[in-house]
Amino acid sequence: MKNVRVKQEVKVFAPATVANVICGYDILGFALDRPGDEVIMRLKDEPGVEIVNIEGDDGLLPRRAEKNTVSASVQNYLKQIGQPDLGIEIELFKQMPIGSGLGSSAASTVAGLFAINQLLGEKLTRKELLPLALKGEELACGYPHADNVAPSLLGGFTLVRSYEPLDVIHLPVPPDLHCAVVFPHVDVPTRDARDMIRKNVPLKGAVKQWGNIAGLVSGLFMNDYDLISRSMEDVLIEPTRAILIPEFYEMRKIAMEVGALSFGISGSGPSVFSFTKSAELAAEVAEAIKYQLNQNEIECNTYISSVNTEGPKVL
Amino acid sequence: MKNVRVKQEVKVFAPATVANVICGYDILGFALDRPGDEVIMRLKDEPGVEIVNIEGDDGLLPRRAEKNTVSASVQNYLKQIGQPDLGIEIELFKQMPIGSGLGSSAASTVAGLFAINQLLGEKLTRKELLPLALKGEELACGYPHADNVAPSLLGGFTLVRSYEPLDVIHLPVPPDLHCAVVFPHVDVPTRDARDMIRKNVPLKGAVKQWGNIAGLVSGLFMNDYDLISRSMEDVLIEPTRAILIPEFYEMRKIAMEVGALSFGISGSGPSVFSFTKSAELAAEVAEAIKYQLNQNEIECNTYISSVNTEGPKVL
Numbered sequence: 064m065k066n067v068r069v070k071q072e073v074k075v076f077a078p079a080t081v082a083n084v085i086c087g088y089d090i091l092g093f094a095l096d097r098p099g100d101e102v103i104m105r106l107k108d109e110p111g112v113e114i115v116n117i118e119g120d121d122g123l124l125p126r127r128a129e130k131n132t133v134s135a136s137v138q139n140y141l142k143q144i145g146q147p148d149l150g151i152e153i154e155l156f157k158q159m160p161i162g163s164g165l166g167s168s169a170a171s172t173v174a175g176l177f178a179i180n181q182l183l184g185e186k187l188t189r190k191e192l193l194p195l196a197l198k199g200e201e202l203a204c205g206y207p208h209a210d211n212v213a214p215s216l217l218g219g220f221t222l223v224r225s226y227e228p229l230d231v232i233h234l235p236v237p238p239d240l241h242c243a244v245v246f247p248h249v250d251v252p253t254r255d256a257r258d259m260i261r262k263n264v265p266l267k268g269a270v271k272q273w274g275n276i277a278g279l280v281s282g283l284f285m286n287d288y289d290l291i292s293r294s295m296e297d298v299l300i301e302p303t304r305a306i307l308i309p310e311f312y313e314m315r316k317i318a319m320e321v322g323a324l325s326f327g328i329s330g331s332g333p334s335v336f337s338f339t340k341s342a343e344l345a346a347e348v349a350e351a352i353k354y355q356l357n358q359n360e361i362e363c364n365t366y367i368s369s370v371n372t373e374g375p376k377v378l
Numbered sequence: 379m380k381n382v383r384v385k386q387e388v389k390v391f392a393p394a395t396v397a398n399v400i401c402g403y404d405i406l407g408f409a410l411d412r413p414g415d416e417v418i419m420r421l422k423d424e425p426g427v428e429i430v431n432i433e434g435d436d437g438l439l440p441r442r443a444e445k446n447t448v449s450a451s452v453q454n455y456l457k458q459i460g461q462p463d464l465g466i467e468i469e470l471f472k473q474m475p476i477g478s479g480l481g482s483s484a485a486s487t488v489a490g491l492f493a494i495n496q497l498l499g500e501k502l503t504r505k506e507l508l509p510l511a512l513k514g515e516e517l518a519c520g521y522p523h524a525d526n527v528a529p530s531l532l533g534g535f536t537l538v539r540s541y542e543p544l545d546v547i548h549l550p551v552p553p554d555l556h557c558a559v560v561f562p563h564v565d566v567p568t569r570d571a572r573d574m575i576r577k578n579v580p581l582k583g584a585v586k587q588w589g590n591i592a593g594l595v596s597g598l599f600m601n602d603y604d605l606i607s608r609s610m611e612d613v614l615i616e617p618t619r620a621i622l623i624p625e626f627y628e629m630r631k632i633a634m635e636v637g638a639l640s641f642g643i644s645g646s647g648p649s650v651f652s653f654t655k656s657a658e659l660a661a662e663v664a665e666a667i668k669y670q671l672n673q674n675e676i677e678c679n680t681y682i683s684s685v686n687t688e689g690p691k692v693l
Binding site: 089090222260262267272273274275276277281299 | 402403404405406537538539540545547549575576577578579580581582584585586587588589590591592593595596599605608609614
């Protein structure tokens, strides 16, 4: 409780995120500078949480307070702090694609929770908001995964070591690390992408995977970009998911030729991302991938970003 | 090639090692201060590598140069440096139990390679000795695993991120970390312990495992003993291997009650080890485990050690 002054209105931003990060399936994620979602939240006299406006979702998101992850998360927050009857009005500005594999629902959920916490004078710490954000993810995706909400809420790289109990560790961000994100306009619903994954994996592949995640974490601590690059390989999940993403292997070839440190799927896709050692190189990688997609008549959005260490912020 | 002065005789020590380190199956290991093996090596006039003396092995180890991992590794070394006909005489002093799960063959192999390299003026770096040490492990264990030879040769914690190409990363050693090792006098041949392990594992368990290895690596970099402790859990391999180790779960209970950070199997067992935050606590843990084993009429050796950051050394 850093500040108990209650505001009348706040406007906040919460970042998109890249989950899995190639070799960290279900445990690793990081936040982007852009894109992200914005929420305006204000107190109202009548009790109850209400969504009064959503822009940029093409009508896809539920408007009913109990069904929408932003308002439902605010309701859960109010219950937790013992003020369930407070009157709250919400406007959500989706400034990122839905179903892109960039943590769209996580960004909305985090924006909502960060906004209500700001509005009411930071009654909870960011770490205390995390379980509420997980509930929001469960509502939106059917599965309370933390690898998007944790980095969106806390910024930087987050490692979800364990769910029971929830144990989230902040990893360092090498200073030169930049990211190119490309969202091809094709449909890959998260649930389908999850369902395709096998329940059992070969031990040999799993050993390779935990060698790689250990290498990636070491590389982040050591600012060792070569080690980061060598470690970013996924032999277990990617081969299955890549099938759903047109031009996946061609995009990889192009990204690595241009000089990316890595190339892989963001979350469950269809977005893909590369790490690079500069913003300029990230822009070149994104351009080269975009050209390849356009040649194959696939539209896309591209985003250039550093790793966002700040998380959500008041605008 | 730091020093081209050839010596007539050297005496060296190479340390025992703990492989797997609970959540790092097949990728992680660390070196102990004790026990370890000693090798005396000298030049002789007649060509050929010869074992002239082995002590402490109860006659278990092969005496023929091509079959013994020490002499065979020396032969490979001589071939590699282009002096296959050099005359070398070897004495091996096994000062640690064979088949204990403490990297007995790795310590001998590393002692042999370190000795010949010292004898001939350090013609190769330690990292260049590593592939030769892997060949030695293949001869001794039927499987060229690096998780014992890497830490024995390089000291500290070593992460074998990949075998092809071989990629070994040195991890930092938190200053207060100490280790209690207990070797119960029961037989668990490495090959059997390997064969028991399933070829496929549940993805859910694998995700837990790579969350834990990422947590452990983070804990080593951050000197975060609580995180190290929380991360040292193995849901995949240990349940199978623990069956072969009498009193395993009772020993764990006792070690954790005394105040250990962790308890688990060293390599494929039957040795077990605990991390602690002091040498005194490590001694208490070892004593408590020994008492439990003795109560059940099982003899054991105990070793108290810090994490050995030096690796092999000239005596």
